[in-house]
Amino acid sequence: MIDRLNVTLAFDDSSHATPIGQLGRDPTRRGFAFEWDSEFANSPLLIWPVKARRMVGLLRGARGLPGVFEDSLPDGWGRLLLDREIRATGASTTELDDMQRLAFVGCHGMGALTYRPSTTPAERSDIDLGWFEHNVARIEEISDIDVLQRLRALSGGSQGARPKFMAQIAEDGVTLRDHRCSWEQGWTPVLIKGRGSMDAKGSIEVELAYGEMMRVAGITSRPMFALEGKQERFFGTQRFDREAGRRVHMASVAGLLDTGLQHGVFDYLELMRLAKGICRNKADTAEELFRRMVFNVRAISRDDHIRNHAFLMDMSGSWQLAPAFDVTFDLGPGGEHSMAIAGEGRFPGRAAFSKVAEVGGIRAKRRDEIIDAVDAALSCWPEMAAKHQVPERLLQDIYSKMAEARGWE
Structure with missing residues (x-):
């Protein structure tokens, strides 16, 4: 069992991450507490400007993890994959708390926050969209730990119910590789999303059309595109928390307000x-x-x-x-x-x-x-x-x- 996590702020994919503190269990309150790194406490980088404008003392969340870290937790598809992986090992998901889930997110989640020790499997350079499509269709029956680990690692701590994965896409607009690969010129960080089991036929096409209308309306968004699978079309978009090898700290409104979803x-x-x-x-x-x-x-x-x-x-x-x-x-x-x-x-x-x-x-x-x-x-x-x-x-x-x-x- 992991008792403490070192939390860092990494604006690039190198090992030069800034320590911001340690997250640990708080047995007196049956929850979690975060202790600020003494040097980071004097930093102008307010990672939680709504709830922690002064980075002193212990930081606690209203319901569990402080919201700024709860934002890093996968939910929906990402949580489903992690739970399936845990069960495939013979363990119980009831023994897995949110701090341990952050260790699975490790250094490759959304935004710039990273968590160590990490339990993320090693990267693999290539991604086959057909492989992903095939395994999504049979997710209920998969017991192969290697497949579940790879699906979970590719999800990148993402949230939302629809099956998705993070990747880098080449300039040809087709070739994909693991999102954890070191960035190189000519590769763009992207999110690829499939149609959910409850979604109507055509939902991917609708979201692509909405994306184009948003741009016409003057709304700031990232470029969106379609990828053709063997059976269905996939929705793709450039990530906004990654830019040419750089990472950007992000916080949802839920995380900023510490309210959960x-x-x-x-x-x-x-x-x-x-x-x-x-x-x-x-x-x-x-x-x-x-x-x-x-x-x-x-x-x-x-x-x-x-x-x-x-x-x-x-x-x-x-x-x-x-x-x-x-x-x-x-x-x-x-x-x-x-x-x-x-x-x-x-x-x-x-x-x-x-x-x-x-x-x-x-x-x-x-x-x-x-x-x-x-x-x-x-x-x-x-x-x-x-x-x-x-x-x-x-x-x-x-x-x-x-x-x-x-x-x-």
Whole structure:
């Protein structure tokens, strides 16, 4: 059993990581506690600017791991793989706590936080998309520890329910290799995602079309692309926590607020206040966030929970919004947005938009310009959907729901 983890901040893939402290068990409270490294405590790098502006004393989470570290835990697909791997060894997942799960994430998770000792298997240079597709289809029956370990290592500590893996892609747009390989010119860090078992046929194509509409609407996002498997198409996008061999510290809204993944407990009004409180360029940040909110509403992208919004910190300690991600057609829990818009989750319109714009300091004229720009981008849906081969019935269903959303007051 691992009793302590050394936590570091690694802005590159070399061994030159900055120690930030140690994470250990806190038997008096039956939880975990983090002790800051004395040198890092004087650093200007506030890795948790909401809950730890002073890096002194012991740091504890509200429910378990402090949120800034809980962000590194895999969930959904990543957790499923880890649990299957543990069971395949004959052990019980009930004996595996969150600190041990961080050891499995090790030095190759999302963002720039790393955890040692690490229990990540050795890297393998090549990745066969057909191999991944084949094993995803039979995940329920796999007992081969080597296969489960490789699937888990490729997941890179990622979150979300859909089967996915991290990789580097060559300039030919097809050749893939292990995301843990040392970066070289000509290779781009990417995330590859397949269709979930509960997703409709065409969901990958829809997300690709949404990505293109976001760019037309002026929303910051990373390039997206399709990869053809043997049976189905896969969604790919460039990672925003990796850039030419550099790593970027990231934190989701859930991690910043130490709330875990909860639906319906947060509002875009609060997200606007949070973003303006920690980001360096407040006016541009407010407009970007407002634009994303309007897009999510008008495009019926209601899976906009607090883990689907994130922030990035650079090497100087400055924070900014992460590029938009996981934006696609989704009816949401109970037909509502995971995050309310000025208190309205089902039919948010211009009245709710205006309240969020006011908190963001966005004037009425500029507010309306952004709404009109988003609506203009979404008017391209039939053409974008056809371009990305969205099935006709799904295309028409989304089109009609978008039309309804434009009429909400």
